Amino acid sequence: MRTPERFLLVIFGGSGDLTSRKLIPSIYSLFRQNLLPDQFGILGLGRKDFNDDSYRRHLRNGIKAVGYRRQEDEEKCNNFLKSVFYHRFDMGKDDDYPGLKKRIEETEKRQHIDGNYMFYLAVPSEYYIPITTNLARHNLHKAPDKDNWRRVIIEKPFGSDLQTAKDLNRHLSGIFNEEQVFRIDHYLGKETVQNILAFRFANGIFEPLWNQNYIHHIEITAAENSGIEDRGGYYDSAGALRDMVQNHLLQIAAIVAMEPPALFNEKAVRDEKMKVFQSFRPLTNEDTRNSVIRGQYIESRVRGKMVKSYRQEKSIPADSMTETFVAVKCYIDNWRWNGVPFFVRTGKRLPARVTEVIVHFKKTPHHLFKMIADNLIIENQLILRIQPDEGILLNFGMKMPGAGFKIKKVGMDFHYSDLAESTIPEAYERLLLDAFAGDNTLYARADAVEESWKIIDPIISAWENDPEIKLYGYPAGTWGPKEARNLFDDPSMDWRYPCKNLTGEETYCEL
Numbered sequence: 192m193r194t195p196e197r198f199l200l201v202i203f204g205g206s207g208d209l210t211s212r213k214l215i216p217s218i219y220s221l222f223r224q225n226l227l228p229d230q231f232g233i234l235g236l237g238r239k240d241f242n243d244d245s246y247r248r249h250l251r252n253g254i255k256a257v258g259y260r261r262q263e264d265e266e267k268c269n270n271f272l273k274s275v276f277y278h279r280f281d282m283g284k285d286d287d288y289p290g291l292k293k294r295i296e297e298t299e300k301r302q303h304i305d306g307n308y309m310f311y312l313a314v315p316s317e318y319y320i321p322i323t324t325n326l327a328r329h330n331l332h333k334a335p336d337k338d339n340w341r342r343v344i345i346e347k348p349f350g351s352d353l354q355t356a357k358d359l360n361r362h363l364s365g366i367f368n369e370e371q372v373f374r375i376d377h378y379l380g381k382e383t384v385q386n387i388l389a390f391r392f393a394n395g396i397f398e399p400l401w402n403q404n405y406i407h408h409i410e411i412t413a414a415e416n417s418g419i420e421d422r423g424g425y426y427d428s429a430g431a432l433r434d435m436v437q438n439h440l441l442q443i444a445a446i447v448a449m450e451p452p453a454l455f456n457e458k459a460v461r462d463e464k465m466k467v468f469q470s471f472r473p474l475t476n477e478d479t480r481n482s483v484i485r486g487q488y489i490e491s492r493v494r495g496k497m498v499k500s501y502r503q504e505k506s507i508p509a510d511s512m513t514e515t516f517v518a519v520k521c522y523i524d525n526w527r528w529n530g531v532p533f534f535v536r537t538g539k540r541l542p543a544r545v546t547e548v549i550v551h552f553k554k555t556p557h558h559l560f561k562m563i564a565d566n567l568i569i570e571n572q573l574i575l576r577i578q579p580d581e582g583i584l585l586n587f588g589m590k591m592p593g594a595g596f597k598i599k600k601v602g603m604d605f606h607y608s609d610l611a612e613s614t615i616p617e618a619y620e621r622l623l624l625d626a627f628a629g630d631n632t633l634y635a636r637a638d639a640v641e642e643s644w645k646i647i648d649p650i651i652s653a654w655e656n657d658p659e660i661k662l663y664g665y666p667a668g669t670w671g672p673k674e675a676r677n678l679f680d681d682p683s684m685d686w687r688y689p690c691k692n693l694t695g696e697e698t699y700c701e702l
């Protein structure tokens with residue numbers, strides 16, 4: 192692991208929710224673990240009327256609210272917050288940039304940073320171009336000498352289609368080199384997503400099975416029980432496909448499907464993922480009609496409480512056609528995955544918050560134990576649980592003790608919670624630490640972002656142009672439109688309906 196050098200982090204959107212809920216608590220956690228350099232500075236920018244002291248008080252609440260570490264150590268937290276500053280700033284005003292430059296330089300001197308700046312754009316995407324243009328105009332994008340660096344972290348959404356992603360990449364490449372640009376996808380920072388790489392490439396026994404000879408299909412589900420909260424404006428222009436599939440779920444699919452890289456470095460890993468994106472079979476209009484199901488939640492009673500429909504949510508037009516659920520069947524056309532469907536599904540207001548990858552292995556070619564009438568051929572499933580109850584479950588058939596050959600499905604499971612010596616860090620911790628250290632292995636590369644939009648664009652355009660493609664309503668608190676099941680050619684197949692607990696099934700399913 193590379194150790195970060197001294198740096199100044201400048202956060203555009205410093206008074207926003209992401210900063211207080213995720214960024215600062217994550218950086219504090221790094222500080223607590225002594226993973227930051229001896230000197231650093233954080234300069235939050237925003238329109239809110241904070242000064243350094245009131246900003247620190249505000250952030251302290253954010254750190255405490257997260258509560259994912261042991262009892263906060265007041266002194267440690269105070270020491271950390273001494274390196275945090277606030278500057279009132281309106282990112283829409285070009286005239287505010289000279290003042291910002293001065294404040295950056297003052298903070299740099301005060302904190303003994305010497306030229307390493309990281310800019311974090313935690314702002315709505317329409318500000319990415321104006322902010323970076325102004326950074327260049329005021330010469331903040333270029334380090335004074337070759338021993339220093341300037342980097343920029345860009346939040347999602349990265350474009351709203353292929354063209355806008357290309358435009359943004361072109362704009363950024365006119366200002367920064369690719370190594371300076373960190374396109375964040377917080378799913379890549381999740382410990383359990385990184386573990387898919389370790390699981391596949393640190394073990395010898397799975398790789399020989401990891402292909403079309405043994406795998407029947409792959410299922411990737413990211414279910415959320417929450418609605419859109421107060422993000423109506425953004426969400427209605429995005430929808431589930433852009434919000435979750437284009438980035439998080441395609442990234443997971445790429446990690447599941449990629450070839451083993453020759454080395455574990457940013458180029459090798461990202462090259463292999465890129466090849467997966469390039470191998471996705473393009474969906475025609477016709478494919479979209481048959482292989483993509485979209486839905487929108489409607490009013491329903493969920494565990495005794497009325498839950499409004501999507502169209503009744505704040506800032507959502509009464510006739511909105513935005514999907515809050517999407518299920519896609521797609522194929523990766525290469526030697527390894529030829530003919531293996533990938534079923535990808537995500538939605539808001541589903542029964543549980545669960546993200547998992549299920550590798551469904553092919554059944555045995557011959558049903559040896561059919562002499563017992565209700566013995567089914569067991570389908571082996573490997574479940575890589577991303578959240579919650581993080582872990583891995585392998586389902587297989589076993590003989591029930593006693594007379595005859597009654598086969599029962601049982602599971603072998605590993606839960607991260609059993610690792611007493613470590614807790615699962617917040618995704619942003621890992622990603623920020625990597626960015627401070629200049630490692631962008633877990634960040635999305637320009638070409639891969641464009642390639643992933645190439646998979647999504649045809650679906651969007653089919654939805655826009657084909658009035659026959661339905662938007663199905665589904666009651667809040669259910670698993671989405673029942674039509675999602677029609678994506679399976681075989682009527683005996685279905686999605687897995689997971690519980691909050693990894694091993695939970697009919698007998699105990701907490702949602």
Ligand code: BG6
Pocket residue numbers: 347415434435546
């Ligand atoms: C974000 C999406 O990127 O990911 C949200 O914009 C979604 O709509 C969130 O709720 C899910 O992230 P997580 O880490 O809670 O699974």
